[in-house]
Amino acid sequence: MRVLGIETSCDETGVAIYDTAYPGGDGLLADALYSQIAMHTEYGGVVPELASRDHTRKLLPLVEQVLREAPLTRQDLDGIAYTAGPGLVGALMVGAATAHGMARALDIPVLGVHHMEGHLLAPMLESEPPAFPFVALLVSGGHTQLVAVEGIGRYQLLGESVDDAAGEAFDKAAKMLGLPYPGGPHVARLAEQGDPKRFRFPRPMTDRPGLDFSFSGLKTHTLTAIRELEASGTLDEQARADVARAFEEAVADTLVIKCRRALDQTGLKRIVMAGGVSANTRLRERLAVECKKRNARAYYPRGRFCTDNGAMIAYVGAQRLAAGESDAEGQMQATPRWPLDQLSTPDTALSADV
Template sequence: MRVLGIETSCDETGVALYDTSVNDNQGGLLGDALYSQVAMHAEYGGVVPELASRDHTRKLLPLITQVLDEAGLSRQELDGIAYTAGPGLVGALMVGASTAHGMARALGIPVLGVHHMEGHLLAPMLEDEPPAFPFVALLVSGGHTQLVEVQGLGRYQLLGESVDDAAGEAFDKAAKMLGLAYPGGPQVARLAEQGDPKRFRFPRPMTDRPGLDFSFSGLKTHTLTAIRRLEADGELDQQARADIARAFEEAVADTLVIKCRRALDQTGLKRLVVAGGVSANQRLRERLAQETAKRNARAFYPRGRFCTDNGAMIAYVGAQRLLAGERDAGTMLAIPRWPLETLTVPSKAL
C-alpha cells in the first residue's frame, strides 16, 4: 500500500511516501521532502499562524510533486493519503486536510487524519532497527512533554506530562532571555558548549517528589532571576550567558532523564523511545545513554531529520491505520487540541 503523508501542523511543510510492501513492512520510505519556515518566523521571534498557513499553501503542492517524482510514481499510483489532523495551528492544519481530501476524492482513494504526536511516537519505526512493542516513550517538543507507555498501535497509557511549559517551549523562552535567535533549542545548546558546568546549578523541577509529571515554568523563572542578577551587577557578559545556558540545558536534561528512569522502573520495560524536536539534544542523549546502560535497557531515536515535524512519520502511521481499515468519514479534520490518550486501537489492528 502506497501512502502519501502530509504534515502541516505548525511551521514545517512535510511530505513523504511510504510503501508497506517494501522490506517486510519496515523502512518502506520511498521519498520525503521538508520545507522549514524557521527563517521567516525568526524575524518575529516565534511562529505567526497566518504566515504559516499561507506558506503551507504555497509550498505543499510543489513538495508533493517533488516526492512523487523522487519515487518515480504518479498520483494515480497512490493507494491512500494521510495528513496531520491535529494537534496544531488550526489554519495550518486546514491546508493539509483540504489538500489531502481534495486529492483523495479526485483519485478515488481513502484518506485519513493522523494524530501529530502519534507520528512522533512511532517515528523510530522508520529506522533499520525499530523498537519492538511494548516500550516507554518520551515525547518532548515545543508543544508537548509526555511520558507514555506504548503496548501497540493505538494502545497508549499516559504516565506523566508537563503541567505548564513543555521542555521545548522552555528552551525557546530561555533563548529569548539570553538574547538568542528563534528557534531557541539549538541556539541554547550551541551556546552551552562554551559554558562552565560548575558555575551555576539550576533546580531539577518536580524531581524531589514522586510521580512522572513535569514542570518547567519554575526553571524558566529561576533562569530569568539569574540573568537579572548578573545584569544588575554588570556581569552579564558572553561567558556568563554561556554558563547560564549550560546550567539551564543540564537542568532540563537531568529532569527528563530522572523521569524516564522512574517510568522504566514503574513499568518494568527495557525499551525507551525518545521523539520530538528536543530528542535531538546531544546532552540529553548522552545522559539517557548512561542511564539506560545502568538498567540494561536501550533508547531508540528517529534519525535527525525525523526528530522535528516531518511527513514521513505521518505517512507511516497513516499507512498502518489505513491497512487496519480506518478512513475519514467524508469530513476533513482539523483538531487544534487532541489528547493522545483518546486515540483508539484499530478494529483490525495489525
C-alpha cells in the same frame, strides 16, 4: 499500499510516500521538508497566519517533488494521510483540505492522523525499530509527555507537562539570553562553552513522586540569574554560556529522572525518545548512561525525523489505512487539542512483544 503523508501542523511543511510492501525505513520511497524558520525568526516565534499561508504555497510543489523522487504518479497512490491535530488550526486545515481534495479526485481513502502518534512511531522507520511494548518520551516545542506503548493505538499517558513544554522552555531561555528562534539548537551551542560547575539550576518536580513535568519555575530561575548578572555588570559572553549550560543540564536531568521513574514503574527495558528536543546531544548522553545502568535500550528517529516531517505521518497513516480506517467522505479533521490516549486501536494493531 502506497500512502502519501502530509504534515502541516505548525511551521514545517512535510510530505512523504510510504509503501507498506516494505518494512521499516525500506518502505519510505521519498520525503521532502520545507521549514519556515527563517520567516518566523524575524518575529521571535511562529505567526499562525503566516504559517498557514506558507503551507498553502509550498504543499503542492512538495507533493509533486516526492512523486518524482519515488518515482510515481498520483494514480499510483492507494491512500492519503494528513496531520489532523494537535496543532495550529489554520495550518491543519491546509493539509486537511489538500488531502481530502486529492483523495476525492483520485477516489482513494484519506485519513487524519495524530501528530504525536507520528513522533511516537517515527523510530519504526529505522533499520532497528523498537519492539512493543516500550516507554516513549515525546518532547517537542508543544508537548512533553511520557507514554506507555503496548502497540499501535494502545497508549497510556504516564505523565505530561503541567505548563510549558520543554521546547517552549528552551525558546524562552534563548530569548532571555538574546539568542534567535528556535531556541533549542542555539542554547545547546552556547552551552558547549559553558562551565558546568558555575551554576546549578533546580530540577523541577523531581523532589516529589510522579511523572508530570513543569518548566515554568526553571524559566523563572533562569530569568532571575540573568537579571542578577546584569545588575552586577557581569553578564558577559562567558556568563551567558554558563547560564545556558546550567539551563540545559537542568532540563536534561529532569527529563532523564522522569524516564528512569517510568522505566521502573512499568518494568520495561525499551524507551523511545522523539520530538524536536530529542535531538539534544546532552539529553541523549544522559539517557544513554541511565539506560546502561538498567540494562535498557533507547531508540531515536534519525535526525531529520526528530522534528515535524511527512515521513512519520505517511508511516502512521499507512498502518491505519491498511487496517481499514479512513475519514468519512467530506469529514475533514482539524483538531488543535487532541489527547493521545483518545486514539482508537486498529484491528490489525501489532501485539505486545512480551
